[in-house]
Amino acid sequence: MFDGLFNWFYQFQVSFSFLLLSAIGLAVIFGMMGVINLAHGEFMMLGAYATTFLAVKGVPLALAILIGALAVGVFGAVIEMLVIRRLYGRLLDSVAATWAIGLILSQGMLILTGPSIQGVSSPFGSFSVGAISYSWYRIVLGVVSLLLIAGLYILFMKTEFGLRARATIQNQPIARSLGVDTARMYTLTFALGSALAGLAGGLFAPTATIVPFFGTNYTVEAFVTVIVGGANALVGTPLAAASLGVINAALGTKYGLYIARVGLLLTTIVIIRVLPTGISGLVERWRMRPARQR
Amino acid sequence: MDTNGFGQSAVAAKVSRRQLVKTSALTAGAMALASKIDVNYALAQDEGPVKIGWLGDRTGDFSLVGVQKYAAAELAVKELNEKGGILGREVQLVAEDAQSDNRRYQEMARKLLLQDKIDVLHACFTSAGREAIRPIIDQNKAIFFYNNQYEGGVCDNYVFPTGCVPDHQVVPFMPAVMDKFGKRVYTIAADYNFGQLTAAWCKKFVEANGGEVIGEEFIPLDVSQFSTTITNIQNAAPDILIVLLVGIKQSSFYEQKNSAGMQVPMATTVNMGQAYEHKRFPAPALSNMYVTVNFMEELAEGLGTDFPERVRSVAPDLEYVGMECAAEYEGINMYALGAEKAGTTEKDAVRKALESGISFEGPGGTVSIDPATHHTVRNIYMVHADENHNIVLDETFEAVRPDWLSADMGCDLPNKPDNTQYEP
Numbered sequence: 001m002f003d004g005l006f007n008w009f010y011q012f013q014v015s016f017s018f019l020l021l022s023a024i025g026l027a028v029i030f031g032m033m034g035v036i037n038l039a040h041g042e043f044m045m046l047g048a049y050a051t052t053f054l055a056v057k058g059v060p061l062a063l064a065i066l067i068g069a070l071a072v073g074v075f076g077a078v079i080e081m082l083v084i085r086r087l088y089g090r091l092l093d094s095v096a097a098t099w100a101i102g103l104i105l106s107q108g109m110l111i112l113t114g115p116s117i118q119g120v121s122s123p124f125g126s127f128s129v130g131a132i133s134y135s136w137y138r139i140v141l142g143v144v145s146l147l148l149i150a151g152l153y154i155l156f157m158k159t160e161f162g163l164r165a166r167a168t169i170q171n172q173p174i175a176r177s178l179g180v181d182t183a184r185m186y187t188l189t190f191a192l193g194s195a196l197a198g199l200a201g202g203l204f205a206p207t208a209t210i211v212p213f214f215g216t217n218y219t220v221e222a223f224v225t226v227i228v229g230g231a232n233a234l235v236g237t238p239l240a241a242a243s244l245g246v247i248n249a250a251l252g253t254k255y256g257l258y259i260a261r262v263g264l265l266l267t268t269i270v271i272i273r274v275l276p277t278g279i280s281g282l283v284e285r286w287r288m289r290p291a292r293q294r
Numbered sequence: 295m296d297t298n299g300f301g302q303s304a305v306a307a308k309v310s311r312r313q314l315v316k317t318s319a320l321t322a323g324a325m326a327l328a329s330k331i332d333v334n335y336a337l338a339q340d341e342g343p344v345k346i347g348w349l350g351d352r353t354g355d356f357s358l359v360g361v362q363k364y365a366a367a368e369l370a371v372k373e374l375n376e377k378g379g380i381l382g383r384e385v386q387l388v389a390e391d392a393q394s395d396n397r398r399y400q401e402m403a404r405k406l407l408l409q410d411k412i413d414v415l416h417a418c419f420t421s422a423g424r425e426a427i428r429p430i431i432d433q434n435k436a437i438f439f440y441n442n443q444y445e446g447g448v449c450d451n452y453v454f455p456t457g458c459v460p461d462h463q464v465v466p467f468m469p470a471v472m473d474k475f476g477k478r479v480y481t482i483a484a485d486y487n488f489g490q491l492t493a494a495w496c497k498k499f500v501e502a503n504g505g506e507v508i509g510e511e512f513i514p515l516d517v518s519q520f521s522t523t524i525t526n527i528q529n530a531a532p533d534i535l536i537v538l539l540v541g542i543k544q545s546s547f548y549e550q551k552n553s554a555g556m557q558v559p560m561a562t563t564v565n566m567g568q569a570y571e572h573k574r575f576p577a578p579a580l581s582n583m584y585v586t587v588n589f590m591e592e593l594a595e596g597l598g599t600d601f602p603e604r605v606r607s608v609a610p611d612l613e614y615v616g617m618e619c620a621a622e623y624e625g626i627n628m629y630a631l632g633a634e635k636a637g638t639t640e641k642d643a644v645r646k647a648l649e650s651g652i653s654f655e656g657p658g659g660t661v662s663i664d665p666a667t668h669h670t671v672r673n674i675y676m677v678h679a680d681e682n683h684n685i686v687l688d689e690t691f692e693a694v695r696p697d698w699l700s701a702d703m704g705c706d707l708p709n710k711p712d713n714t715q716y717e718p
Contacts, residue, residue, distance in 0.1 A: 014519070138554075208546040213355065
């Protein structure tokens with residue numbers, strides 16, 4: 001009984017952390033800036049490459065992941081200043097531009113490093129519950145995703161940066177007239193989203209093959225989670241990752257990965273139909289309901 | 295080899311039938327040549343360089359194998375030119391990158407055939423890609439060498455599938471691994487025609503050898519997270535896990551299985567030999583993985599061939615020289631022998647010459663084309679990776695004949711035109 005429950009919990013938290021980490025960078029950029037970053041997967045790939053290069057050179061894995069995330073964050077800031085900045089309010093143009101950036105990144109990496117580089121193993125080994133053995137690293141990923149949500153909440157709700165960022169999103173001209181350097185806020189937010197993508201790439205690097213097309217492994221899940229979650233990255237993304245994680249884990253355990261994938265996409269279709277603004281839109285409506293109903 | 299599921303009497307009966315086939319093929323070929331040759335057409339084709347078309351995955355999900363196959367093509371063409379070309383004419387490699395994309399396969403196959411007017415096409419890695427272009431090949435009556443391991447069963451006058459098929463790989467292999475580890479088998483396979491059909495082959499031979507398939511999962515090609523699969527396998531606790539995963543994304547399975555601490559002997563027809571998982575993943579992720587191959591870089595020394603060094607003379611950065619690299623090289627050389635034998639690059643004549651039983655001394659030993667099915671008779675090596683990922687040769691099966699198509703399905707291309715893919 002405990003074995004079964006633990007297995008279920010393990011599978012759920014694996015799906016949850018996978019979906020959350022894949023999506024969070026995309027969600028921050030989309031939710032805060034209204035930019036759909038189609039190069040998101042390639043930003044993850046950059047994080048995975050940076051992490052792997054460093055880890056193979058002997059840098060401790062945790063440090064390598066952090067440096068990788070920072071590097072992708074800096075790269076994101078540069079991209080924002082060179083390209084994205086010119087495309088605010090032009091949704092389709094930014095989609096095309098970021099898609100092109102993604103293509104350049106993955107094909108450029110292919111030219112630079114060839115079709116694959118030697119990866120690193122997952123650390124921490126395995127443990128057993130009943131007859132089944134599990135990976136400790138997957139548990140660590142789950143813990144990291146929870147910490148990440150807590151950290152983002154503090155960053156956006158409790159710091160001055162968060163206040164200015166939210167002001168910029170809510171009403172850019174007024175924030176600007178009150179002395180907020182909104183251009184800098186956009187750059188920093190984009191850099192943050194990029195760094196989160198890089199962090200996810202670095203965290204996934206030990207579990208996957210390191211190839212220039214690494215990012216495409218996660219793009220579908222990332223977009224599905226963001227669509228289901230809606231515009232608010234802090235509320236929507238964790239709830240979307242949790243609900244999709246339940247479906248993914250349950251169907252995967254019972255019927256295999258194919259049906260799990262079908263279930264994931266069907267759920268998304270239904271949610272887009274029923275909740276066009278995603279889960280965070282629902283939460284928002286609930287919070288904004290008239291006082292007498294409370 | 296006596297456990298291959300086909301009775302001895304069937305083999306004996308086949309020998310005489312094959313001879314009959316051969317004789318009639320030659321006669322038919324001679325008659326066709328005498329009656330049908332269009333002189334102008336033949337002349338037009340016999341001028342200028344011989345154009346070897348190459349279409350494969352130099353980028354994308356299957357590029358780990360694609361770059362090996364391209365290097366093999368470069369080497370084969372370079373060596374042919376050094377020996378004076380084909381029929382005294384220069385050999386030219388006309389290559390396109392299909393980018394691991396089936397639509398691009400179709401587009402580029404048409405371009406190579408219709409615009410570049412290639413004399414032969416050496417193409418494809420996945421069976422999905424092959425089936426995508428096969429109608430185009432048949433329509434244009436081209437010569438298509440599919441120099442790649444696959445699930446078997448293609449009986450097509452215009453196609454020469456020269457790589458390994460289940461006759462080579464599964465038939466000698468299942469009894470050997472089942473004797474070693476036990477009879478309860480679990481299969482995970484890529485969810486497309488290759489995975490489905492090879493899994494069916496494995497099931498057939500597991501059951502023929504008194505075993506049982508206790509679980510099967512077919513996994514979409516873009517899946518790279520295997521957590522639930524790993525648990526489901528552990529719950530079933532099989533003696534052998536048959537792994538038929540394909541592409542870069544699915545190869546993440548090994549690292550994940552390793553970090554979850556799952557230990558089970560594995561068997562495959564594709565892994566290690568194609569995309570060198572044992573080199574790419576830290577040991578012991580692939581330890582106790584058994585595979586049947588026509589060639590692997592580690593076998594070169596024992597086989598006394600300098601093929602890997604020669605390949606690297608044209609592609610110095612190549613990370614691995616695997617089974618499909620050797621198959622591609624052999625395929626192009628067999629085409630060259632066919633054209634020499636025909637005395638022309640005119641396609642019908644070359645096809646007839648190839649059907650007369652061409653043999654080539656390749657990196658993995660002698661390879662000959664079986665006239666009835668266009669497949670190859672070749673040596674097969676069963677190897678496994680030890681706990682340090684060193685490759686250990688377990689057994690050599692010499693001159694394995696791909697007989698199922700002709701014996702059980704009646705495939706007899708020289709006498710009975712066909713374009714079907716038969717299924718087990």
